[in-house]
Structures are given as structure tokens and as C-alpha cells.
Amino acid sequence: MADHLLQVEDLKQYFPVRTGFLQSRQLKAVDGVSFHIDAGETLGLVGESGCGKTTVGRSLLRLYKPTGGTIRFKGELVDDESIKRLRKQMQVVFQDPYSSLNPRMTVADIIGEPLDIHKLYKTEKEREEKVVQLLELVGLNSDHKRRYAHEFSGGQRQRIGIARALAVDPEFIVADEPVSALDVSIQAQIINTFVELQERLGLAYLFIAHDLHVVHHVSRRIAVMYLGKIVETASADQVIASPLHPYTASLISAIPVADPDKARTRHRIVLEGEVPSPLNIPEGCSFRPRCRYATEICAEQTPQLRELAPGHEVACWNPLFD
Amino acid sequence: MSQSPLLQVRNLHTIFPTESGEVRAVNGINFSLARGKVLGIVGESGSGKSVTAYSILRILDNPGKITQGSVLFEEEDLVRLSPGEMRHVRGAKISIIFQDPMTSLNPVYTVGNQLSEAIRLHTRRNRQQARARALEMLTLVGVNEPEKRLKQYPYQLSGGMRQRVMIAMALACEPDILIADEPTTALDVTIQAQILELMQDLKEKLGMAIIMITHDLGVIAEMCDEIIVMYAGRVCERGTAEEIFYNPRHEYTKGLLRSIPKLETGKGRLMPIGGSPVDLLNLPEGCAFAARCDSAMKICLREQPEELRINEHHLASCWLNVKNQMEGGQEHG
Ligand SMILES: Nc1ncnc2c1ncn2[C@@H]1O[C@H](COP(=O)(O)OP(=O)(O)O)[C@@H](O)[C@H]1O
Ligand SMILES: Nc1ncnc2c1ncn2[C@@H]1O[C@H](COP(=O)(O)OP(=O)(O)O)[C@@H](O)[C@H]1O
Ligand SMILES: [Mg+2]
Ligand SMILES: [Mg+2]
Numbered sequence: 001m002a003d004h005l006l007q008v009e010d011l012k013q014y015f016p017v018r019t020g021f022l023q024s025r026q027l028k029a030v031d032g033v034s035f036h037i038d039a040g041e042t043l044g045l046v047g048e049s050g051c052g053k054t055t056v057g058r059s060l061l062r063l064y065k066p067t068g069g070t071i072r073f074k075g076e077l078v079d080d081e082s083i084k085r086l087r088k089q090m091q092v093v094f095q096d097p098y099s100s101l102n103p104r105m106t107v108a109d110i111i112g113e114p115l116d117i118h119k120l121y122k123t124e125k126e127r128e129e130k131v132v133q134l135l136e137l138v139g140l141n142s143d144h145k146r147r148y149a150h151e152f153s154g155g156q157r158q159r160i161g162i163a164r165a166l167a168v169d170p171e172f173i174v175a176d177e178p179v180s181a182l183d184v185s186i187q188a189q190i191i192n193t194f195v196e197l198q199e200r201l202g203l204a205y206l207f208i209a210h211d212l213h214v215v216h217h218v219s220r221r222i223a224v225m226y227l228g229k230i231v232e233t234a235s236a237d238q239v240i241a242s243p244l245h246p247y248t249a250s251l252i253s254a255i256p257v258a259d260p261d262k263a264r265t266r267h268r269i270v271l272e273g274e275v276p277s278p279l280n281i282p283e284g285c286s287f288r289p290r291c292r293y294a295t296e297i298c299a300e301q302t303p304q305l306r307e308l309a310p311g312h313e314v315a316c317w318n319p320l321f322d
Numbered sequence: 323m324s325q326s327p328l329l330q331v332r333n334l335h336t337i338f339p340t341e342s343g344e345v346r347a348v349n350g351i352n353f354s355l356a357r358g359k360v361l362g363i364v365g366e367s368g369s370g371k372s373v374t375a376y377s378i379l380r381i382l383d384n385p386g387k388i389t390q391g392s393v394l395f396e397e398e399d400l401v402r403l404s405p406g407e408m409r410h411v412r413g414a415k416i417s418i419i420f421q422d423p424m425t426s427l428n429p430v431y432t433v434g435n436q437l438s439e440a441i442r443l444h445t446r447r448n449r450q451q452a453r454a455r456a457l458e459m460l461t462l463v464g465v466n467e468p469e470k471r472l473k474q475y476p477y478q479l480s481g482g483m484r485q486r487v488m489i490a491m492a493l494a495c496e497p498d499i500l501i502a503d504e505p506t507t508a509l510d511v512t513i514q515a516q517i518l519e520l521m522q523d524l525k526e527k528l529g530m531a532i533i534m535i536t537h538d539l540g541v542i543a544e545m546c547d548e549i550i551v552m553y554a555g556r557v558c559e560r561g562t563a564e565e566i567f568y569n570p571r572h573e574y575t576k577g578l579l580r581s582i583p584k585l586e587t588g589k590g591r592l593m594p595i596g597g598s599p600v601d602l603l604n605l606p607e608g609c610a611f612a613a614r615c616d617s618a619m620k621i622c623l624r625e626q627p628e629e630l631r632i633n634e635h636h637l638a639s640c641w642l643n644v645k646n647q648m649e650g651g652q653e654h655g
Contacts, residue, residue: 048511048512048513049510153598153599156598183366183537183599184366184578184581184582185366185577185578185581186594186598186599187581187594188581188582188592188593188594188595189595189596191583192591192592192594195589195591210510210511212511212585213582216583216585217583217589217592236589240585251511251512252585253515254511254514254515255511255540256514256515256540256543256544257540258539258540258543258579258582259543259567260543260563260564262543263544268515268519270515270516270519271515271516272516274480274482274483274513275510
């Protein structure tokens with residue numbers, strides 16, 4: 001067990017939501033999710049909005065207190081006590097480089113804040129040196145340190161967010177849709193920055209995105225979520241080349257391809273309907289109402305993840321063998 | 323190509339005078355749209371895609387104004403129409419849908435009310451006829467339980483359903499042109515696929531032309547016959563989808579095509595476009611892309627390239643083409 005950097009077992013995160021006067025119900029945002037991440041590797045987490053990706057990321061860092069399940073980091077149970085120390089090793093980069101940085105703080109203060117919190121320098125000079133090092137690490141330079149976040153473009157702000165996460169020298173970063181708000185040309189710059197930092201610093205990432213192309217590009221393995229559960233997990237190439245879950249297959253098929261000839265000739269599976277409300281998760285397999293392969297058993301029993309090929313797990317009664 | 327285009331935009335300039343200076347959002351663009359075709363406008367955020375659309379429809383936010391150029395539609399220059407005349411064009415002849423349907427749906431009226439109102443504004447239908455047409459439109463755009471939806475408020479619908487309602491509203495008067503400004507950007511891919519399929523379907527049924535605005539080259543490839551690529555309020559190049567994707571002739575387009583991660587290519591580094599977007603308050607003298615262009619020559623920094631015809635289906639504004647053509651010309655001469 002202690003082999004993995006991060007080990008998540010049966011993680012559950014339920015939120016009470018009001019449904020009417022004096023009535024409330026459990027919203028099962030994450031419902032029994034298990035996975036692991038090794039040192040220096042990237043696990044990509046994909047799925048449509050509302051499927052629970054952000055909640056998984058936040059629960060890992062104990063920004064929420066999980067309803068159930070366990071999270072271990074280097075074998076140590078993550079709880080209210082241990083997280084205080086572990087925060088130095090587990091960091092997060094958010095999607096929106098506009099709202100996640102305080103516009104009234106200089107770049108030096110934004111990046112310096114975690115250094116202050118964790119008391120990672122002895123002299124002011126050392127602090128300043130660290131800030132400049134971090135700026136250079138993410139492709140900015142020391143001229144930038146006296147400027148305010150609002151003076152920067154989206155891509156540059158995301159670099160500042162990454163520098164702030166790196167300030168404490170973490171081993172693991174939850175990157176929650178870090179490039180979703182950026183234009184493609186800038187997106188590519190930031191993806192490269194993530195890849196380069198991983199090579200240089202041996203970082204592990206949970207890389208969350210709804211864009212399967214992006215996730216495939218950066219990840220060694222991918223986990224696909226639907227309505228609070230992981231429905232398929234495999235190597236990034238396996239997921240793309242031979243998806244076993246009908247949901248994964250339709251997700252891949254739905255991505256528009258930037259190639260007119262291919263776009264015109266390929267057969268696209270267009271899923272019917274929409275993701276049901278997480279307050280009304282269908283019985284049995286929750287994908288059943290939208291699934292063209294659904295049979296009787298799908299309505300009766302919830303499929304569990306099963307390993308059907310080495311490293312390739314799927315939760316489906318009728319996986320796509322061909 | 324022989325028949326005259328449905329819409330022709332000529333040397334259009336749109337600016338926003340602001341406190342910090344003149345934002346030159348659209349700087350002399352040219353393009354045309356043929357009847358029944360889908361034209362894509364692609365470019366990064368701030369490149370002037372929306373302002374182009376709003377200029378055509380004359381729905382620019384204050385203090386935006388068109389300073390030069392014309393928008394010819396059915397032999398009339400829309401730029402010169404009175405506000406009253408323009409009102410007859412909007413919705414009836416050219417309509418628009420936005421990324422966020424809530425910007426055009428009124429939260430306090432039911433879907434049915436809003437649809438009927440839109441229909442009655444442009445046609446002679448009475449209340450009952452308008453309601454019948456509203457129902458017909460909702461069915462056409464694939465809204466489930468249309469009778470029930472008519473009585474619902476926008477907030478009671480999902481994002482995908484709202485976009486369908488928007489499309490129903492935009493198409494209720496069977497316009498000649500539908501402008502879709504990032505219609506699927508806020509939606510999940512599976513819902514995006516549904517909406518794109520619906521738009522293709524409706525185009526076949528109703529025969530309108532579409533201007534599809536998006537930053538997503540995938541959406542462009544799936545939907546468009548012709549493409550214009552914009553950068554800093556100018557058209558870098560325009561042509562058929564095949565030409566733009568398989569024979570790009572502007573360094574910005576090439577960079578864009580290289581920078582998207584593709585499933586079939588391997589891992590590792592992507593090839594991004596370096597640098598940051600341009601400042602429209604301080605547009606350079608030469609080509610706006612020159613500062614980020616690896617192949618820039620001296621002239622690129624000083625003078626704006628003219629639009630050059632690459633072939634029958636393709637025009638591009640890049641000095642490299644001029645250079646290549648002259649060198650090629652000398653060889654042959
Ligand atoms: N703090 C919260 N309180 C109540 N519901 C929440 C909260 N955070 C998330 N949710 C709900 O949990 C589900 C999963 O959300 P989220 O993890 O943000 O999904 P994703 O990141 O995949 O889009 C959604 O239905 C969302 O509305
Ligand atoms: N109301 C406005 N006031 C000032 N500038 C504006 C206004 N609307 C748009 N602009 C500017 O015009 C430029 C083009 O914007 P837009 O057409 O919305 O870009 P796109 O749709 O390609 O993302 C941007 O730089 C934007 O800041
Ligand atoms: Mg999220
Ligand atoms: Mg826009």
C-alpha cells in the first residue's frame with residue numbers, strides 16, 4: 001500500500017442540500033471512488049461538468065471533510081491533524097486565473113505568501129531570491145515581481161498560480177482545469193510548463209479537465225467519471241484507443257476533430273439526453289438511461305469496477321469488446 | 323461562386339473610444355457569405371469575432387461604433403440603414419444566438435411568452451397562431467415535452483435546453499442568416515455534439531446560411547464550408563475549410579493548428595505560439611502577429627501585408643506569401 005504516493009479508497013463526499021421547506025437531501029457528489037497516483041506520474045480525471053471532479057480534488061486536500069473512505073499520502077492517513085503538515089506536500093492550481101489571485105497583491109506577495117505561512121526563509125533577501133527563482137521556473141522573470149496580478153494576461157496569471165503552488169516544494173499537485181479558460185495557443189504553453197516541471201521536479205499531478213485531448217496529452221493514466229463514480233480507468237492510450245465503457249466511447253466520439261476530412265467521414269455517436277441531476281441518480285448503472293447497450297441487469301445492479309485487461313478497469317455490464 | 327453573395331462585408335472598421343484610448347477592435351476586414359453556406363470565424367479571445375458579428379447586426383455596446391466600411395445584404399448597406407429599418411433585419415433576416423442564452427432570455431417571462439413575442443414581432447400571426455408556431459419550433463429543435471416547456475421559465479431549463487430554446491427563437495422567422503457566437507462553448511462535449519448536429523440538421527431543413535463564431539478549430543472543422551481566421555481585428559486568411567486546414571498560408575494559422583493537442587500524436591511537448599496577445603490600444607504598424615512570429619522579416623514589423631490571392635479558394639495576408647510569389651515568379655520568368 002505504501003508504494004503509491006497517493007492512495008484513495010472508497011472516497012465519498014455527500015453534501016446536504018435543501019430541497020424545500022425544512023427538507024434536505026444528500027447530494028452524492030462523489031460516491032465511492034478509489035484510485036492511486038504514483039510519485040512523478042499524472043493521473044488525468046475527465047468527465048462532464050458536475051460529475052464530481054473538483055470535489056474529488058478538494059477532498060484530497062481536505063478542503064472538505066470526506067463523508068466516507070480514506071486517503072493516504074505516502075502511507076499516512078490524511079486527516080484533520082496530518083493535513084497541516086501535508087499541505088506543504090500537496091498543492092492545488094485552479095482553473096480560473098482571474099478569480100484565484102488577489103488583484104491587490106503584487107506577484108512577489110502572492111508567491112511569497114506560502115513561503116511566509118510555512119516559514120521557508122530566514123532573511124528577506126532569501127525570500128526575494130526564492131520568489132525570483134520560482135518566477136523563472138514557470139517562465140516569468142524578476143521584472144514581474146512588483147506588478148499586480150491584474151496587469152497580466154490569462155496565461156501569465158496561470159503561471160503565477162503555478163509558481164505559488166510550487167513555493168512550498170510540493171510532491172503532488174491537484175491541477176483543476178488549469179488550462180480550460182485559456183486560448184489554445186496559450187493553453188499549449190501552460191501544458192508544456194506542467195510537463196517540464198514534472199520532468200525537472202518529479203511532481204505527481206491529478207490533472208482535472210473536461211477536454212479529453214488535453215488530458216490524454218499530459219496523463220499516463222486516465223480515470224473517467226460519471227455522476228460521482230469512476231466508470232473506467234486505464235492507460236491514457238488504452239482509454240482513447242479501446243474504451244470499454246459506452247460512456248467513454250461517446251465522450252471520445254463527441255470531441256470535434258480539427259480535421260475537416262475526418263470530421264466529415266467519421267461516424268459520431270451522439271448521446272441522447274443529458275446527465276441526470278445528482279439528486280436523482282438512476283438505480284443500477286447511473287448511465288443506463290442514456291446507454292444504447294443497456295440490458296435488464298443494468299437497471300437492477302450497480303456495476304463495480306472490474307479489471308478486464310491488465311491495468312484496464314471498467315464498471316459496466318456490457319463493455320465494448322469490439 | 324458565380325451568384326452574388328448573400329452577405330458581403332467590406333473594409334469594416336469598428337472602434338471603442340475609451341478613457342485609455344481607442345480600442346481598435348475590427349480593423350478593415352473583408353469577407354463574404356454565400357446563401358446556405360456555413361462560414362466559420364476563428365481566432366483567440368479578443369481578436370474581434372464578436373465585435374464583427376455585433377457590427378453586422380448593429381448591436382454594438384456603447385461606445386462602440388463603425389467608422390468605415392460596409393455590410394451589404396440583399397443589395398443594401400446595413401451600416402447605412404436607419405435604426406427602424408435595422409429592426410426589421412434583426413431577427414427576421416439575420417438573427418443571432420450567444421454563448422450564454424441567459425443574456426437573451428428574460429428570466430421573468432416563460433419560454434412560451436418569449437417565443438410568441440419574438441414571432442409576433444416579425445410576422446402577422448395572432449396570439450394563438452404565434453403560440454402554435456412556438457410549439458412547432460420547440461419540437462423542431464428537439465426540446466422534449468415542448469408543451470410543458472412553454473410554461474416554464476428559463477432557469478428551470480438545463481444549459482443545453484436553453485440553447486435549444488434560443489435557437490428556436492432565432493429561427494422562428496426563418497432568417498437567411500443565423501449568426502452563432504460561441505453557441506456551444508459553455509456546454510459539455512456530449513451536449514455540444516447534440517447542438518452542432520441540430521444546427522446542421524436545421525440548416526438542411528431551413529436552408530439558412532450560418533456564421534459560426536468559435537475559438538475551437540474542432541467545431542470549425544466539423545461545421546464550416548468556408549473559414550476566416552482573425553487576429554487582432556484583422557483577417558489573417560480566408561478560404562475553404564480544406565485550404566485553411568491543409569494549406570494554411572499565415573503563420574498564425576499554422577501556429578494555431580500546431581498548438582492543439584491531438585489524440586493521435588504522441589505525448590511530450592506541444593508547439594505553442596510564443597508571446598502574449600497584442601494590445602489593441604497599441605496596434606503595431608506592421609503585421610499584428612509579427613511580434614509572435616518566428617518567421618517575421620523586417621518588413622513585417624513596418625508594413626501591413628496586403629491580402630494576396632493564393633488560389634481560387636484562398637486569400638491570405640502575410641508577407642511570406644508575397645516573398646514566395648516573387649521568388650517563384652522570378653524562377654519561372
Ligand atoms: N459545496 C457544495 N455543496 C453542495 N453541492 C455541491 C458542492 N460542491 C459541489 N456540489 C455539487 O456536486 C456535484 C459535483 O460538483 P463538482 O465536483 O464541482 O463537479 P465537476 O468539477 O466535475 O464539474 C455537482 O452536482 C455540484 O453541484
Ligand atoms: N464594450 C467594449 N468596450 C471596450 N472594448 C471592447 C468592448 N467590447 C469589445 N471590446 C474590445 O474589442 C476587442 C474584440 O473583442 P471581441 O470581438 O469580443 O473578441 P472575441 O469575440 O474575438 O473574443 C477586445 O479587445 C475587447 O476588449
Ligand atoms: Mg470542476
Ligand atoms: Mg466573443
